[in-house]
Amino acid sequence: MAQRIRASRSNNSFNFRLSPVARGVALTLASTAAVPLYAADSNTIEEIVVTATKRAESIQDVPLAITALSGEFTKQVNLNDVKDLVSFTPGVSGNSQDSFIDAISIRGVRTQDFGVGGDPSAAFFKNDLYEGRNGAVVTSLYDMERSEILRGPQGFLFGRNSIGGAFSVYTHKAELDDRVSGYLDLDGGERGHIVGEGAVNIPVSDEFAMRLAGYVSQEDGFVHNFYNGKDLIEHDKKAVRLSTVYQNDNLTVHATAETEHRKQSGSVYRAIQEGDIWDTFVAAIGPVTIQGGPQDVDLDQSGGDADDSTINTFGLHVDYDFGFATRTSHTGYKDHDYYYSEDYDGTPLSLSNYQQDQEGDYFQQELRLTSDTDSALSWYG
Template identity: 30%
Template sequence: MQKLIKKQFKIKMLDAIIFASFGISSVHAAPVNDAEKDIERIEVTTQKRVQAIQDVPVTVTAFSGETLEKLGIQDLDVLSEITPGLVIQEQSPNNPGFVIRGITSDSGSAQAAPRVSVYYNGSDISRSRGSYFELFDIERVEVVKGPQATLFGTAASVGALSVTTRKPQQEFEAGLSVGAGNFASKNVQGYMTGGEQQLQGRLAFTYRERDGYIKNIAQRQRDMNGMDRVGIRPSLRFTPTENLTVDLVYNYEKNDDSGTSFKSRKFSPTGGDNSPYTFVEATGSPLAAQIFGKAELGVERTVKDLNLSISWDLNSTWSLNSITAKRDFDSLEVFDADGTQAWFLEFAEDATGEQFSQELRLNYASDKLNSFFGVSYFDEEGAQRVPFSTEESVFLACMGLLPVKVPCINPNGSVNVLTPVLTGGKAQLLPYSGEFKNYGENSAYSAFADVSFALNEQLELTAGLRYVDEDKTSRYASNFANSLLAGVPLLPVASTAGRIFSAEGTDDAWLPRFNALYRLDEQANLYATISKGRRSKVIDVSSANSSSGVIPRVTEVPAESILNYEVGVKGSIEDYQLIYAVSMFYQNYQNFQVTRQDSAGNFFVENAGNAKNMGVEAELKLALTDELEWFTNLAWIDAKIDDDSSNGELAGNRFRLQPEYTAGTGLQYSKELSSNYRINSSLLYTFRSDIFFEESNTPIAGFDIAQPAVQLTGLRFGFENTAQDWAVTLFASNLFDKQYLVDAGNTGGSFGFPSFIAGTPRMFGVEFRKTFM
């Protein structure tokens, strides 16, 4: 009897993990008939209603919070390693890049619109500098592929990443996890929840600290790529009646990470070499505190998020849902763009943003007809200030602009400061600084509707439509004085002397989707999708010189539109001991928008013409034995700008940050040693083919701005006391200490001095977890 109960328990756990890996794990469980051995069926809410994952005609990958904890995933970029079609690049909390099926959303400009929707507890937080958050006390993570304007808003032009945090419960429960590892890493996470029948509360927190893994030999600077992050999340759930649920969630996060390891390949640090994986000598600007507002290299970032969600079951067929959210972020990152000991290209980015959103949605559900419709409002104000600091003679020497050519940095590592010579001894140093700013305001009003109708037991058709109307305002200002040595601004900027130039515009669109689901039998479904996505037009405001002085330069980049065609199959075999999902897609882009940097380091958006994108994604999970589970995911994505002369210099180029092939596979092993003890372990292997870091796909200053194929391995081994609810786990990521790049080119590349960012080396440590109930 005990063996039978154990077997059924493991099958149920496998079922839960599998469906969490292939669908949204929000999670309603319902027993099925005896023919299916009473296995729990996991139901999901991808289309804003409860459904079995196989009945959702959309390509979606999702993970429960329990799965993330078992695999030790605490960072968004690690999540992408086991999600086909998703790449998340994390230079720093201030600069994450989200890539779905080859399309990158990482622009820091307040004037540009995001491409990938990032949702946090049902609200849009897609603005790049405000979209990073810690993965702690998570209910589920959902990654939905393809244009999803009806389901996730206008920013979901190619897909959406949606994260839902755990909510309060009535029963008391608390948990604490502490960990330590190499590079002096420390990790503390915990939660506590409980309450009464009508009012429950939850408090969750996280603290992570780690020394930098790239040594910085410069004085008064921390080692690079260090981490110092704090998050706290109190939440309340109020259920005055069984039909009404009110959730209030506040999230506060503070980051104080050390500087990103931008390293030059042209010049070596004193006593070192130009490898991205060895020590740097990033001195920064000696006037950083005065000019940037922060003396050290690194990121200071604060995010505050308040979310009010109301769900009201009006009757057996109608329900009303409201989501109100406000999010503020303030992020200051100081970085050494040249990656050397020279006072040369020293920059900062000061990004701020305020967002408010409101959505009202009515749902209708019956045997054959399921639908939802509603309205939403989104308002955003953002600003990006980019100050610059250098020493005039160093800048001119490094850029090769002096009459006499001298090296920027001598072979012994010393920096040539020629100001005393050039000024006849009148000055020892000539500090130079300037800044440019961009501002963006966006108000979007939407109305949407989505209807699914079951024609018979086999065929269900879905049609959805969103109308969006946007009002946009873009502003720009710059302030660069003439250099004393050069007589002109050192950066090629038409200085507005602080004056703000402005332009306004409107944009609207109709965004449909059509889906068909055909049930082959009780265990397999086919689906097909046609959907349209859009990235709204960009009103790019900058400045230009003219005979009458500095004037505004306004460029309207047309809206990017995407038509997505997709077919797939989802199914299970042998009572859900095998789960599979395979999809094929083809996407056609018009007015493909790319983000680039000009020779002053200023970001701008331009139209690269037409582009094509096609691919195949597959996921599989199999119970090899009662104790051993195997999962794998594969993706082939061919994403390129059309090789047509009308597309200019980027014609035929691959999309940046997108590998052609990705694969992730792993084993999860769990075995009971006795009635009280169990071992849990996992092995994870990921592969990514080569990528380009810039749209140009070409070397800069003779250095490849690309990363060859990367293979990474992670291992976890845990010992658990099931009676006392505690566990000890040993872990290692990048087990074989592979060297790889996170990014290359960057701001220094705009000046002909590309910098390179090393990926995370081998990390290892131990964690202790205890649950109190």
């Protein structure tokens, strides 16, 4: 039989699955830390504004089961991509090291189909653009404004494929400040561990500004493959995003263009020499050497595991304020090229290999009219 290796490394230490007790403690801490409740410079409660109902409103007024995570919190706890949000969302479970989302379960609802045409049970959105299939969903979290995770069916507001819930992430938009601003964060460690994130906001005029953000994450593999001498669970991720804003009295236009390339190992498996199945297998084909002890992070695997994707995204968001309501037009286009392979028998023999090669193009156009939140009757259409 084969065992999936789920170890991950941070700088100079290995992190493995937590015990049930440890997970319970971590979840308790996460539920209190997920959303900052108090302003940093006063004792007043800071209002948390979300757009889960297609309008900006306080999270206390949203009649939905929702968890909101700020961009600053996302950076502090080192959440790297959208699947990492699972760790800080009650009622949501499942994660993996690859780009598949079939393992994510919201209130026990999950899809078992990880094929090219499989429909997920949870919808994923980035800046209101639907992320679509495996290979196009898992993108890096950098220069983030906030994340919103809704639990329970969301078909009315988010359409199909949201029977379990919806994940919505929002990046920082260009801002009409009075000066140029930006930041740069760098992190390094052993085994070629390098993470860099930065952004610069440039106001061009009183009505137009642009923002350029970038991200890079690299790390050498730490699972040694005795079969070919290579290391697995390495990754190389690079992304860049350009956003602009134009704003006058009634009109606001946000445009975004982003590209990301992700190259990493697929899921890694190690065969375990135990049980009747293994004895039958050895009796049929002869001895098979499996290197390493039970606690060693190494294996003897023949497959050239890969999890490579290139994702390009373009978005145009237009709001026009009529006074009594706001007309919104959201246009989006995404294309992706994705290849995945894994050798899940965990032996140096080609017994059970899986491959998936896909390309996708998505176009989205949404028009909506939303009432003024100050009116006595709130409506949406």
